[in-house]
Amino acid sequence: xxxxxxxxxxxxxxxxxxxxxxxxxxxxxxxxxxxxxxxxxxxxxxxxxxxxxxxxxxxxxxxxxxxxxxxxxxxxxxxxxxxxxxxxxxxxxxxxxxxxxxxxxxxxxxxxxxxxxxxxxxxxxxxxxxxxxxxxxxxxxxxxxxxxxxxxxxxxxxxxxxxxxxxxxxxxxxxxxxxxxxxxxxxxxxxxxxxxxxxxxxxxxxxxxxxxxxxxxxxxxxxxxxxxxxxxxxxxxxxxxxxxxxxxxxxxxxxxxxxxxxxxxxxxxxxxxxxxxxxxxxxxxxxxxxxxxxxxxxxxxxxxxxxxxxxxxxxxxxxxxxxxxxxxxxxxxxxxxxxxxxxxxxxxxxxxxxxxxxxxxxxxxxxxxxxxxxxxxxxxxxxxxxxxxxxxxxxxxxxxxxxxxxxxxxxxxxxxxxxxxxxxxxxxxxxxxxxxxxxxxxxxxxxxxxxxxxxxxxxxxxxxxxxxxxxxxxxxx
Amino acid sequence: xxxxxxxxxxxxxxxxxxxxxxxxxxxxxxxxxxxxxxxxxxxxxxxxxxxxxxxxxxxxxxxxxxxxxxxxxxxxxxxxxxx
Numbered sequence: 001x002x003x004x005x006x007x008x009x010x011x012x013x014x015x016x017x018x019x020x021x022x023x024x025x026x027x028x029x030x031x032x033x034x035x036x037x038x039x040x041x042x043x044x045x046x047x048x049x050x051x052x053x054x055x056x057x058x059x060x061x062x063x064x065x066x067x068x069x070x071x072x073x074x075x076x077x078x079x080x081x082x083x084x085x086x087x088x089x090x091x092x093x094x095x096x097x098x099x100x101x102x103x104x105x106x107x108x109x110x111x112x113x114x115x116x117x118x119x120x121x122x123x124x125x126x127x128x129x130x131x132x133x134x135x136x137x138x139x140x141x142x143x144x145x146x147x148x149x150x151x152x153x154x155x156x157x158x159x160x161x162x163x164x165x166x167x168x169x170x171x172x173x174x175x176x177x178x179x180x181x182x183x184x185x186x187x188x189x190x191x192x193x194x195x196x197x198x199x200x201x202x203x204x205x206x207x208x209x210x211x212x213x214x215x216x217x218x219x220x221x222x223x224x225x226x227x228x229x230x231x232x233x234x235x236x237x238x239x240x241x242x243x244x245x246x247x248x249x250x251x252x253x254x255x256x257x258x259x260x261x262x263x264x265x266x267x268x269x270x271x272x273x274x275x276x277x278x279x280x281x282x283x284x285x286x287x288x289x290x291x292x293x294x295x296x297x298x299x300x301x302x303x304x305x306x307x308x309x310x311x312x313x314x315x316x317x318x319x320x321x322x323x324x325x326x327x328x329x330x331x332x333x334x335x336x337x338x339x340x341x342x343x344x345x346x347x348x349x350x351x352x353x354x355x356x357x358x359x360x361x362x363x364x365x366x367x368x369x370x371x372x373x374x375x376x377x378x379x380x381x382x383x384x385x386x387x388x389x390x391x392x393x394x395x396x397x398x399x400x401x402x403x404x405x406x407x408x409x410x411x412x413x414x415x416x417x418x419x420x421x422x423x424x425x426x427x428x429x430x431x432x433x434x435x436x437x438x439x440x441x442x443x444x445x446x447x448x449x450x451x452x453x454x455x456x457x458x459x460x461x462x463x464x465x466x467x468x469x470x471x472x473x474x475x476x477x
Numbered sequence: 478x479x480x481x482x483x484x485x486x487x488x489x490x491x492x493x494x495x496x497x498x499x500x501x502x503x504x505x506x507x508x509x510x511x512x513x514x515x516x517x518x519x520x521x522x523x524x525x526x527x528x529x530x531x532x533x534x535x536x537x538x539x540x541x542x543x544x545x546x547x548x549x550x551x552x553x554x555x556x557x558x559x560x
Binding site: 275276277282308309310311312313314317318319321322323324326327328329330331332334335338339 | 479480481482483484515516518521526527529530533534537538540541542543544547548550551552553554
């Protein structure tokens, strides 16, 4: 969408092919109803029968996975672009933080990210919006978890709606975040824009080192072909790779090095209560205490984000009821536990791994296309060492609050599909996201990441898209 | 159910109303019935603990589904949100 925005602004013609229907108000619906049900939006990823399952969270919808995004919007750190040079793992990106800096700024403007200036992310005077005020949890934990800063988020409506969502209101307790439909609403109706919705880009037809056409299959089974001077595949890491594989554009790196961040939810019992109701947003701050250091050669970088809603009590309530506990007594006990339990989630970076990959399955989806078979074996010891350091460090740093880690579980995972078409000389695309062999094919999205950082990828994906759009404008002029 | 969860009448009405809207008419009675089996003193002695948990969980999860319901159950929201 952001690539299209740049091209349309320069007077170019753009055709967008999208699996989902064009519903410009889909972001007003609850998150679980934003993706319409039809043949072209059937999720076509399956786990490898040999490697176990893994949840993959994405949206086949106009606006893509931004419709399921929670709005957490930090940049990558400068060192994240140079992990090989600095720490000896992965590959350096062919571009660096400074190359992306103007596009980070622009992406933050487009997405109306709230935040504050940080020494960790040089080159920015301000964010478009001020940050949410620190929650009670932030104020209690933050001084002991430095560097501890406001979390950049792209959900500005939050500041006016307040948190938590009122019980008397609707049922949708998901906070509103920025979605690409906000960009789409500006673009639809533009001169030069054509939209082919409810249709999957099935294959790229290539000839003489160029894409000569994009074969599409519509939800009703009809087929068509679109010709274009340049083609940008802008899907998630699994789907971008699958499109290349369906098109016979295999290569040693295509579909390989898939990554999804490990998110671990940690419960910390404290010796004093926290006012979990005192917050303006679901998450408002971030600790970089375990993010940056020479030790990244040995263990995973992590960011730690306090979860303002606190511990969800329902599992404890179920257990108490099953044990025959008195209701009033159970509620009192759960309320006390809730008040003294801080919840944080840690996002960790794993090493690039060749044994995590996408290939085409022998089974087919509702459109008759091969499904994507995803191989995603468990995290490496590198992640486990990083997590152990976080757990130990949290107890040490938070000792003045009597903190003990009393619970640890996997949090939401599978929304960051990165790395399957990485940029670089050994990868699939060059520094301008152009395919190495197909001169008019470009790959936007997280599939181009050579390494992954511990930080959330969306703003970097958006910055890369803006950079690509402006490159195409210059290149085509 | 109100007694089993230690809720007031107003809290119960509020949480049940939200759960009913969320899960729809078809799933709601089944969850209520399963919860009753799991928590009625005379009946619950006849079934193992793990089965009681499985029976109670669907309704409890629907009642305490998000941050607002969580804050209500734990008393943080009770004063400012319950009529």
